[in-house]
Structures are given as C-alpha cells and as structure tokens.
Amino acid sequence: MTRAWRRAAVVALPSVLAWAAVLAVYAALRDRLPDRIATHFGPGGQADGFTGLGAFLPVATTLLLLSGLIAAALAYRSLSAPGAQRMLVAMAYGTAVLLGYLHIVTLWVNASAARAADVTLPLWHLALSFAAAGAVGWVGWLLAGRGDAPADEPGEEAGPRLPLAKGEAAVWTHTVGSPVLAVLGVGTTLLGVVLAVAADTGAETALIVIGLISAALSRCRVTVDRRGLSVAPWFAPRPRLRISLGRIKEATSREARALSLGGWGYRIQPGRSALVLRSGDALFLRLVTGKEFVVTVDDAATAAALLNTLVERDRTATGARG
Numbered sequence: 001m002t003r004a005w006r007r008a009a010v011v012a013l014p015s016v017l018a019w020a021a022v023l024a025v026y027a028a029l030r031d032r033l034p035d036r037i038a039t040h041f042g043p044g045g046q047a048d049g050f051t052g053l054g055a056f057l058p059v060a061t062t063l064l065l066l067s068g069l070i071a072a073a074l075a076y077r078s079l080s081a082p083g084a085q086r087m088l089v090a091m092a093y094g095t096a097v098l099l100g101y102l103h104i105v106t107l108w109v110n111a112s113a114a115r116a117a118d119v120t121l122p123l124w125h126l127a128l129s130f131a132a133a134g135a136v137g138w139v140g141w142l143l144a145g146r147g148d149a150p151a152d153e154p155g156e157e158a159g160p161r162l163p164l165a166k167g168e169a170a171v172w173t174h175t176v177g178s179p180v181l182a183v184l185g186v187g188t189t190l191l192g193v194v195l196a197v198a199a200d201t202g203a204e205t206a207l208i209v210i211g212l213i214s215a216a217l218s219r220c221r222v223t224v225d226r227r228g229l230s231v232a233p234w235f236a237p238r239p240r241l242r243i244s245l246g247r248i249k250e251a252t253s254r255e256a257r258a259l260s261l262g263g264w265g266y267r268i269q270p271g272r273s274a275l276v277l278r279s280g281d282a283l284f285l286r287l288v289t290g291k292e293f294v295v296t297v298d299d300a301a302t303a304a305a306l307l308n309t310l311v312e313r314d315r316t317a318t319g320a321r322g
C-alpha cells in the first residue's frame with residue numbers, strides 16, 4: 001500500500017468505525033423501534049421530523065461513509081506531509097464521532113418511547129456530542145504530528161520577466177481542474193438529494209447549493225493579458241475574478257500545498273486570499289496594498305513572467321501620461 005493510500009485509510013477509519021457502531025446499535029434495538037422514528041428535533045428537544053425505519057440506515061450509511069470518503073479523497077490527493085494535514089485529520093475524526101453519536105442517541109431515544117411523536121432528545125446530548133467530537137478531533141490533531149513547515153513565503157529576489165518587443169502583445173491562458181472540489185461537489189450534492197428524498201433534516205437545500213457551487217468551481221480558466229489576471233469558471237465567462245495590472249506589484253511562482261493555503265476553494269487568510277484548486281505549481285501576486293493573491297495553476301512561471309513585463313510596461317505608460 002502506498003503512502004497516499006495509507007494516509008487516506010487513516011483519515012477514513014473513524015467514519016467506518018462510527019458506521020459500524022451505528023449498525024450494531026441498530027441491530028440490537030431493531031425490535032424495539034417503531035416503523036416511523038423521530039429524526040429531527042426542535043429547540044426544546046421535542047420531535048418535529050420523522051423518517052421511515054427502513055430509510056434510517058441507508059441515510060446514516062450515506063452520511064457517515066460519504067463524509068469519510070470525501071475526507072479520504074482530500075487526504076489522498078494532498079501532496080503535503082501528515083503534519084500539514086492536521087486540520088483535515090481533526091475534522092475527519094471529530095465529524096465521525098459527532099455523526100455517530102447523534103445517530104446512536106437517536107436510535108436510543110426512539111427505542112425508549114411508545115410513539116415517535118412522544119420522543120424527546122435531551123439537549124445535554126448535543127453538548128456531549130460536540131464535546132466528544134472536539135476531544136476525538138484533538139486526538140486526531142495530535143496523531144497527525146507537527147510536520148514540516150511549508151516553504152510558502154515569497155523570496156526577496158526580483159520576479160521573472162518575459163521579453164516583449166515594444167508594441168508587442170501577448171496573452172497567456174490555462175485551464176486547471178480540481179478533482180478534490182469535483183468529488184466534494186458531486187458528493188455533497190448527492191448527499192443533499194438523498195436527504196431530500198429520504199428524510200426531512202432541513203439541511204438538504206444547503207448541501208445541494210454548496211455541492212453545486214463546489215462543482216462549478218472545480219475547473220477554472222486563468223488568463224493573463226494587458227488587463228491583468230482573470231479567473232473564470234470553465235463553463236462561462238462570468239462570474240469572473242479580475243486583478244488589474246495597476247493593483248499588482250510583482251508576480252512570482254513556486255510550489256504550494258493546498259492545506260498550507262487554507263484548503264481547497266476560495267480561501268481568505270490574514271493578508272492573503274487564494275483560489276486553491278490543487279497542490280502544486282502556483283502563481284503568487286504581491287499587490288500594491290501589501291496583501292497577496294494566490295491561484296494554483298500549471299505553468300505559473302510563464303504567467304508570472306508575462307505579468308511582471310505587463311506591469312512594468314503599464315507603470316511606464318502611466319508615468320509618461322502623468
């Protein structure tokens with residue numbers, strides 16, 4: 001087994017164990033459960049949503065195993081060392097415990113009631129579930145180790161230049177895809193659809209919207225031209241993110257790890273924003289405001305060299321007009 005597969009297996013293991021625990025409790029309480037069980041509870045803990053007993057286990061299986069599969073896919077695709085994946089490991093462990101606990105306690109309170117409408121879920125169970133998730137997530141964080149610090153800080157050397165004759169124009173464009181966002185988008189959308197069909201949880205609409213947005217962002221076109229840098233979804237010219245030449249101080253390129261940039265998707269950190277589609281080659285822009293913008297894309301060195309040339313030409317033209 002390769003290191004990537006071992007990493008994915010370690011991240012997915014808590015979800016599999018939580019699913020096995022739910023399955024064992026379901027089998028033990030099956031004869032005491034009504035045909036229609038309470039699966040959603042209001043602010044006071046009183047049941048206000050119900051699911052057929054036959055649908056409970058498929059929904060629980062989908063939630064637990066799909067969340068584990070998504071986390072495993074993220075871990076497998078990551079190029080970073082385990083220490084740089086501490087947040088992913090912690091979230092995978094905590095989510096597995098949270099979902100497993102809530103499903104088990106749901107079965108327990110239904111088995112103890114005469115009718116599904118009479119079922120209540122004491123609120124202290126929610127506090128306990130989050131406490132258990134936090135504790136196990138912390139264990140995952142510790143098990144991941146500290147790892148090596150990513151070398152993502154920009155150097156002080158001048159950025160590269162792409163030679164262009166006076167009056168010569170050039171355009172650089174590249175399409176980059178994200179298997180992680182594609183898997184996350186499809187998985188989350190399917191999960192929302194399953195919940196919409198099989199149970200009334202109130203979360204299905206949000207899951208479908210998040211899934212569709214993730215799928216839309218899973219492939220983007222990055223372009224550098226006389227107007228600056230632009231990034232747009234693969235299927236349409238808009239919505240589009242654009243950074244004009246006047247906002248750019250300098251461009252560089254180097255390897256970057258998705259998790260060191262905050263994870264996949266559009267990320268915002270102090271002093272930095274980034275569109276992270278995968279680990280690997282990335283374009284780093286130092287802006288005149290002192291902040292930084294990053295986009296992961298192949299052949300980022302050529303994009304950086306062209307941007308620096310265009311920025312320098314734009315400054316010269318602006319100074320001449322001034």
